[in-house]
Amino acid sequence: MISVNDLYKRIGDVQALDGLSFTAEDGQITGLLGPNGAGKTTCLRTVFGLLKPDSGSAEVEGINVAVSPQEAKQQLGLFPDPFGLYERLTPREYISFFAELNGLNRKEAKAAAEKVIHDLRLDDIADRRCKGFSQGQRMKTALAQAIVHRPRNIILDEPTRGLDVMSTRVLRGMLKDLRDQGHCVLFSSHVMQEVAALCDQVIVMANGKVVATGSPAELCAQTGHDSLEEAFIQLIGTDEGIAA
Numbered sequence: 001m002i003s004v005n006d007l008y009k010r011i012g013d014v015q016a017l018d019g020l021s022f023t024a025e026d027g028q029i030t031g032l033l034g035p036n037g038a039g040k041t042t043c044l045r046t047v048f049g050l051l052k053p054d055s056g057s058a059e060v061e062g063i064n065v066a067v068s069p070q071e072a073k074q075q076l077g078l079f080p081d082p083f084g085l086y087e088r089l090t091p092r093e094y095i096s097f098f099a100e101l102n103g104l105n106r107k108e109a110k111a112a113a114e115k116v117i118h119d120l121r122l123d124d125i126a127d128r129r130c131k132g133f134s135q136g137q138r139m140k141t142a143l144a145q146a147i148v149h150r151p152r153n154i155i156l157d158e159p160t161r162g163l164d165v166m167s168t169r170v171l172r173g174m175l176k177d178l179r180d181q182g183h184c185v186l187f188s189s190h191v192m193q194e195v196a197a198l199c200d201q202v203i204v205m206a207n208g209k210v211v212a213t214g215s216p217a218e219l220c221a222q223t224g225h226d227s228l229e230e231a232f233i234q235l236i237g238t239d240e241g242i243a244a
């Protein structure tokens, strides 16, 4: 479980987070939806301990990220940019390396890599160098890296940005599997279709604050619209910076 409690963060002249609070539960995919500049990345960076809030707190499994960053990070997987894989390494080398970075010893890291390679059906490419991989293969390798230490919680910032349809489908399938295994999945997006297709819970954000929370159906009911698109536009007050 991930919770953020009354987070404030000022960056230069911008109040990027302005009293942001929400909870992302285990066994659910939670989407942070908001237009460009809403504060989604700032929020996720705070949850990962890369940014310190001015006030308020982010907690992972009840562990305060600012107080115990190492402990909190062990409960978290951060899905990296799949375009930034080390080309010279094979997925097996890459995934074991990250398992060790997350505190597993050499033997444990090898076993954990083996398991995730099997679970994500990466066996046939596990010993090829990443150079020349398709987007879908990169995506799976990147996800394997994020979950090799079996974190209960996974966060992803605009994960489908730049992906083709096939890779997007692969990623969506993988996120649903993680959800079904009881993980807490939190991702940000400004693409409505994606949020509608994937999320059990949507946190609608604008100007560093939560403007509404609920399942896609609940958000429609709250606003009296049949279409999620209309519901979001009403909640945010504009369709600028949101993609259909």
Ligand SMILES: Nc1ncnc2c1ncn2[C@@H]1O[C@H](COP(=O)(O)OP(=O)(O)OP(=O)(O)O)[C@@H](O)[C@H]1O
Pocket (backbone or CB within 6 Å): 011, 012, 014, 015, 016, 034, 035, 036, 037, 038, 039, 040, 041, 042, 043, 190
């Ligand atoms: N390093 C920075 N320097 C200056 N302003 C920043 C910086 N980081 C964030 N901001 C500002 O804080 C606000 C929130 O930015 P953030 O990146 O969190 O939004 P976002 O919702 O992730 O947007 P997008 O969908 O465009 O990625 C924006 O107004 C942004 O310009």
